[in-house]
Amino acid sequence: MDEGFWGRRSGGGGGAAGWEGERGSKEDEACTLKETSEEDSISSEKCDEEESEAEEERDYEDAFGQNGLCALARLAKVAEPPSKRPSCLRCRRPLKVCLCPFLPAKPLTVSSHIYILQHPAEESRVLRTVPLLAACLPRDHCSVLVGRRFPEDKYPELARVCRSPSTLLLFPGRHARKLSVGVCPDPNLAPFSLLLLDGTWRQAHNLYEGNPLLQIPQQVRLQAEECSSYVIRTQPSQTCLSTLESAACALALLEGQPQLREVLLQPLHALCSFQIQYGAQPHDSKEQLLNSGRYNKPWPRNKRKLRRLLELRY
Incomplete structure (x- = not known):
């Protein structure tokens, strides 16, 4: 009786282990499916990027022609930002x-x-x-x-x-x-x-x-x-x-x-x-330009700036 009881318990334990194994296999399948979907998503994004790049190339080719497109590529490779003039270390002037x-x-x-x-x-x-x-x-x-x-x-x-x-x-x-x-x-x-x-x-x-x-x-x-x-x-x-x-x-x-x-x-x-x-x-200073009638810039709309400008007259 006891043996049967422990045997059934053992069998029950084996059933639990089997259930755990079944659950593990399902989880593995789910992970595999998830990884596959992620890979598909990444590959889809790459395809979209490649298609957009191809469309851009076609647009440039339509606009500039094949020869013009090659010329632009060459210019992009050789173009460099203009170098600054050498300056004196003491006075900071060219x-x-x-x-x-x-x-x-x-x-x-x-x-x-x-x-x-x-x-x-x-x-x-x-x-x-x-x-x-x-x-x-x-x-x-x-x-x-x-x-x-x-x-x-x-x-x-x-x-x-x-x-x-x-x-x-x-x-x-x-x-x-x-x-x-x-x-x-x-x-x-x-x-x-x-x-x-x-x-x-x-x-x-x-x-x-x-x-x-x-x-x-x-x-x-x-x-x-x-x-x-x-x-x-x-x-x-x-x-x-x-x-x-x-x-x-x-x-x-x-x-x-x-x-x-x-x-x-x-x-x-x-x-x-x-x-x-x-x-x-x-x-000439703003004061000189105003007093000689040679100030040809638009008068400021800001009242404070206008007041400062008027203070320079006479």
């Missing part, structure tokens, strides 16, 4: 119009440190003055930071500089003090750090408004005495200066060395001379 002969033989000796906050749009311009300024000064006395926002956590050194009482921001704000001969900051605070904003007037204004670090009390502006020599770009008014010109005037005053101004401006004069020699036209 070798044909290198400005190094107009730069000082060695970096100028200055105690002040210049920090230039440059708008990203200015970095891609061809006729820039910041590389010329950097080429005239020692590397450890001229730093260029490119961006729109300069948060304190990402620019700790800039934050430290902005908090220093010997740091000056050259920006014509409402509370900026005049920086001219006889009107200079306390010499006991020297050496000074000078912050400059590089870009168009609108870009410089956005840099100032968008960075709380720049809201410092030590703001200075230059006395407008001469017109800008940067005549190959249109300035808002006759007294607006380029970044290089502003730095040259400010450094000459802070360092007490008037000759620094002419030394720093010499490569700018050469740059403008080269450009005019190769066909560039001198630009």
Whole structure:
């Protein structure tokens, strides 16, 4: 009885094992079918791609002919992007119009440190003055930071500089003090750090408004005495200066060395001379164009831009 019982149990166990084997075979069949369907799908996709490529080739052949299609294929193989002209490593200008002969033989000796906050749009311009300024000064006395926002956590050194009482921001704000001969900051605070904003007037204004670090009390502006020599770009008014010109005037005053101004401006004069020699036209300021009736661009519809433009008249 017991044997029969255990025998039936054993037989039952064998039945279970047989059922497991049957289920395994069904699963294998399902996997095989799934793999087969996947392979069919992949092969179908490949066929579709091949058919679409063949259709594209036929379209090109209909449009250009067999000979034209071969010519296009040859051009695609041999065509290469145009190579850039070799540039001077110091002045960053093409070798044909290198400005190094107009730069000082060695970096100028200055105690002040210049920090230039440059708008990203200015970095891609061809006729820039910041590389010329950097080429005239020692590397450890001229730093260029490119961006729109300069948060304190990402620019700790800039934050430290902005908090220093010997740091000056050259920006014509409402509370900026005049920086001219006889009107200079306390010499006991020297050496000074000078912050400059590089870009168009609108870009410089956005840099100032968008960075709380720049809201410092030590703001200075230059006395407008001469017109800008940067005549190959249109300035808002006759007294607006380029970044290089502003730095040259400010450094000459802070360092007490008037000759620094002419030394720093010499490569700018050469740059403008080269450009005019190769066909560039001198630009009058917007102020001159408006007052002489030669401003032929459409008037802006934006009220704020229109107001700024009207402020340049007379």
